[in-house]
Amino acid sequence: MTYTPLETTKVAAEYQRDWLRGLRGQITAGAQYAFVNADTPHELFHAMDMPIVTNQWWSAVISAKQLSEHYVGHMAELGYHDRLARYSSLPLIAALEGDAERQPWGGLPKPAMLCARQSSDDHQKIFALWADLTGAPLTMLSAPAVPDPAPDWWRLAREDWEQLYGTDRLDLMVAEFGELIERLEALTGRAFDHDRFEQYMDAIDRQERIFDEANEILATAARCPIRISEQIPNVMIPQWHRGSDWAISHAEAFRDALRERVANGVAVVPDERIRMMWIGAGLWFDTGFYSAFEESHGAVFAWNMYLPFAADGYIRKNHGDPLRTLAARVSAMNEQLHQPPWVNEWLVEQARRYRIDVALMLIPANDRFSAHGSYFAKEALEAAGVRVIEVWSDMVDSRDWDREAVVARVVPVLDAVLAEKN
Amino acid sequence: MAGDIRHEAAAALEAAFAARDRGSSGDLPRVGLFGNGIPEVVIAAVGACPVHLSLDHGGQRHEVDRVVEPFVEPETRIFLNRLLGGEFADYRGIVFARDDAAALTAYQYAREWLRQRPADGVPPLFLWNFIHTDSGPAQAFNRVQGGKLAAFLQGVGLAAPAAGWADAVADEGARRAALARMQALVGRGISGAVAMCWRNAGRFIEAGRHARLIDDALPPQGVQAGRRIGLVGSALGSAAVYEALEETGTIVCDLQPWGAVWPGPEVAMPDLDTLLAGMARNPYSPRIVPPTAHRAALVEALVAAGCEVVVCQLSQHDDSFGWEIPSLAAELEARGIGFINLGFRDHEPDAEWCAAAAARVAGEGVPA
Numbered sequence: 128m129t130y131t132p133l134e135t136t137k138v139a140a141e142y143q144r145d146w147l148r149g150l151r152g153q154i155t156a157g158a159q160y161a162f163v164n165a166d167t168p169h170e171l172f173h174a175m176d177m178p179i180v181t182n183q184w185w186s187a188v189i190s191a192k193q194l195s196e197h198y199v200g201h202m203a204e205l206g207y208h209d210r211l212a213r214y215s216s217l218p219l220i221a222a223l224e225g226d227a228e229r230q231p232w233g234g235l236p237k238p239a240m241l242c243a244r245q246s247s248d249d250h251q252k253i254f255a256l257w258a259d260l261t262g263a264p265l266t267m268l269s270a271p272a273v274p275d276p277a278p279d280w281w282r283l284a285r286e287d288w289e290q291l292y293g294t295d296r297l298d299l300m301v302a303e304f305g306e307l308i309e310r311l312e313a314l315t316g317r318a319f320d321h322d323r324f325e326q327y328m329d330a331i332d333r334q335e336r337i338f339d340e341a342n343e344i345l346a347t348a349a350r351c352p353i354r355i356s357e358q359i360p361n362v363m364i365p366q367w368h369r370g371s372d373w374a375i376s377h378a379e380a381f382r383d384a385l386r387e388r389v390a391n392g393v394a395v396v397p398d399e400r401i402r403m404m405w406i407g408a409g410l411w412f413d414t415g416f417y418s419a420f421e422e423s424h425g426a427v428f429a430w431n432m433y434l435p436f437a438a439d440g441y442i443r444k445n446h447g448d449p450l451r452t453l454a455a456r457v458s459a460m461n462e463q464l465h466q467p468p469w470v471n472e473w474l475v476e477q478a479r480r481y482r483i484d485v486a487l488m489l490i491p492a493n494d495r496f497s498a499h500g501s502y503f504a505k506e507a508l509e510a511a512g513v514r515v516i517e518v519w520s521d522m523v524d525s526r527d528w529d530r531e532a533v534v535a536r537v538v539p540v541l542d543a544v545l546a547e548k549n
Numbered sequence: 550m551a552g553d554i555r556h557e558a559a560a561a562l563e564a565a566f567a568a569r570d571r572g573s574s575g576d577l578p579r580v581g582l583f584g585n586g587i588p589e590v591v592i593a594a595v596g597a598c599p600v601h602l603s604l605d606h607g608g609q610r611h612e613v614d615r616v617v618e619p620f621v622e623p624e625t626r627i628f629l630n631r632l633l634g635g636e637f638a639d640y641r642g643i644v645f646a647r648d649d650a651a652a653l654t655a656y657q658y659a660r661e662w663l664r665q666r667p668a669d670g671v672p673p674l675f676l677w678n679f680i681h682t683d684s685g686p687a688q689a690f691n692r693v694q695g696g697k698l699a700a701f702l703q704g705v706g707l708a709a710p711a712a713g714w715a716d717a718v719a720d721e722g723a724r725r726a727a728l729a730r731m732q733a734l735v736g737r738g739i740s741g742a743v744a745m746c747w748r749n750a751g752r753f754i755e756a757g758r759h760a761r762l763i764d765d766a767l768p769p770q771g772v773q774a775g776r777r778i779g780l781v782g783s784a785l786g787s788a789a790v791y792e793a794l795e796e797t798g799t800i801v802c803d804l805q806p807w808g809a810v811w812p813g814p815e816v817a818m819p820d821l822d823t824l825l826a827g828m829a830r831n832p833y834s835p836r837i838v839p840p841t842a843h844r845a846a847l848v849e850a851l852v853a854a855g856c857e858v859v860v861c862q863l864s865q866h867d868d869s870f871g872w873e874i875p876s877l878a879a880e881l882e883a884r885g886i887g888f889i890n891l892g893f894r895d896h897e898p899d900a901e902w903c904a905a906a907a908a909r910v911a912g913e914g915v916p917a
Contacts, residue, residue, distance in 0.1 A: 206878070207872065208893075245838075248836060251836065251838065254840070259841070267838045271680065272653060272657075274676040278664070296690075298690070299689070305686075467657055467660075471661075493620075495620055502615065
């Protein structure tokens with residue numbers, strides 16, 4: 128079985144590497160950048176021409192370079208205990224160690240600004256340490272919870288988001304955006320252009336609708352045309368640059384490549400027999416695992432959250448106030464992926480749409496925000512006829528990962544599915 | 550005679566603490582609470598007794614237990630089992646603090662379980678969103694939440710807060726004053742363990758009664774003996790741990806979430822807006838912004854209390870306080886205060902853990 132990677136995957140990886148190299152050059156020449164969490168309003172930084180590096184992306188890069196074990200060890204040397212979350216903290220630990228040569232691509236320069244959201248209790252602790260280390264000003268965005276979350280959030284989120292997320296929460300977030308914009312204006316010496324921002328939001332909407340089309344192609348394809356290890360960079364790298372000409376162009380190229388593959392009958396597994404979903408963040412230190420069952424069982428990982436969430440998590444209709452539209456995108460971004468009833472209902476809908484047989488559910492016990500709601504999700508998926516395998520590991524810390532042991536647990540389940548289908 | 554009154558009051562406080570929410574709150578309707586940072590004076594003002602539900606030791610198991618992952622805090626698990634088992638059926642409602650991680654999980658899991666399986670015997674649930682920072686947007690948001698809480702309480706058949714506001718504020722003021730008098734005697738007549746017990750007894754009884762009992766129970770001032778110990782880390786309600794830590798001194802500054810940070814410095818304010826503004830500035834909230842205010846407040850209080858050593862202990866599931874530990878230790882040691890991190894402990898630590906903790910606290914001195 129020979130799998131041919133998409134050309135766009137290489138293009139995306141090279142773009143991101145060149146972008147970071149260029150950013151380093153710009154910073155050396157006096158430019159500024161912000162270090163931000165994934166669930167913050169990147170759009171405001173982009174609109175102010177302030178480059179950003181995303182904490183969780185950089186963490187994934189560190190992990191993919193097989194450096195997490197070293198940094199987790201260093202975390203202990205610094206006195207941070209072993210049960211603190213790693214996904215959001217690996218970059219901090221790397222920065223605290225201070226050996227830029229060890230870090231991927233020569234490490235990160237000192238940021239000019241820091242921004243995180245209080246979606247999880249540890250974010251403000253981690254970013255306060257970043258601020259101590261770098262002297263960069265920190266903006267924390269509030270994260271009150273939605274008291275009465277509608278289970279089918281993805282149906283309401285595109286247009287009826289005022290009702291879904293709550294007027295008080297959106298008022299707060301828009302007001303906090305105003306404070307963030309003032310800080311960005313002071314830092315950059317530039318004025319926030321509301322007209323340009325509206326156009327930029329329209330461009331992001333176009334990009335996410337392209338991803339929506341790509342998602343539909345993947346969900347309805349008779350057989351899965353690409354591995355999820357390729358889906359992720361083709362979605363997430365444009366997402367880090369969302370709304371830019373390059374990002375929109377790349378999203379179109381990715382969608383078109385998928386369409387072409389499906390039209391030509393290209394499949395990851397020609398004799399596809401089992402469709403699986405990977406629930407949770409990527410297994411960044413071992414993305415090769417996603418192809419582990421293709422030859423043995425004709426089993427392909429057809430789903431992960433990044434592409435469908437680009438559509439459901441990002442498309443928000445502008446009702447005349449682009450900042451409020453952005454607040455609707457950001458105000459529950461992470462929560463929708465991790466908290467009941469949002470996570471369980473969405474996963475069931477996705478599993479049905481993608482015709483999933485088996486789900487592998489990553490449960491990072493030391494990253495509780497990401498792990499909460501796992502049992503509700505498992506129960507709901509099983510009620511929908513999906514077999515669920517719990518994978519108690521971490522997205523960036525490889526120490527708890529035993530690939531052979533996981534394979535040994537998955538194989539009997541796949542055997543049973545095949546026996547049922549035959 | 551005075552001795553009898555003192556002993557009776559102390560016994561009443563100890564009984565209230567031991568019974569937790571299973572004790573009596575008199576004839577008042579009860580509103581349950583989960584987490585710190587809820588404006589309890591509002592609940593008292595509407596004619597109810599606020600009763601904390603997260604300090605119980607647990608007991609019965611309900612089928613909800615199967616959806617509670619092993620990393621969830623024990624207090625959340627215990628609460629959910631009791632809630633779905635119908636133990637709080639006679640409560641008018643239950644209020645959860647969004648800024649308390651265990652409370653938020655309890656609220657979300659309870660709601661989801663009930664959405665899928667509607668059940669009798671569960672009172673209405675309310676999530677108390679609150680922003681801990683001193684900004685205009687936060688103040689505006691918090692005022693809206695204050696209105697929502699009042700509306701919820703009226704929706705469950707209680708009065709408007711205005712009716713009982715003055716009395717409730719007076720009671721909270723009396724409690725605050727009584728707690729201050731008690732705190733002044735810690736190490737000079739009462740131990741940190743007793744202070745923890747007497748203070749937390751107030752989580753289960755009316756503020757006015759709590760104030761009277763404390764004032765009646767206070768002994769004459771004694772002489773300071775032993776080391777002055779500070780306590781930080783995860784929420785801890787185990788008298789056995791306190792007694793172990795106090796074998797060589799007294800916990801004079803108790804800053805863990807079930808310590809002296811409750812009921813908070815801003816509880817007795819003339820109106821709701823002033824109350825909420827004060828609560829938003831409370832640096833003992835672990836979610837205060839700017840985030841460094843929390844550690845700074847801890848250090849300031851520990852120094853002001855004259856602590857010679859600070860003991861840190863963590864629940865098995867800590868994912869937040871651990872980020873403070875190296876900096877907190879360094880800042881304290883720079884001020885000549887020792888720092889002992891006991892690490893993780895169970896919800897109800899056993900005798901072996903307590904003995905080891907006592908030995909460490911006894912064996913480790915103040916840095917040179």
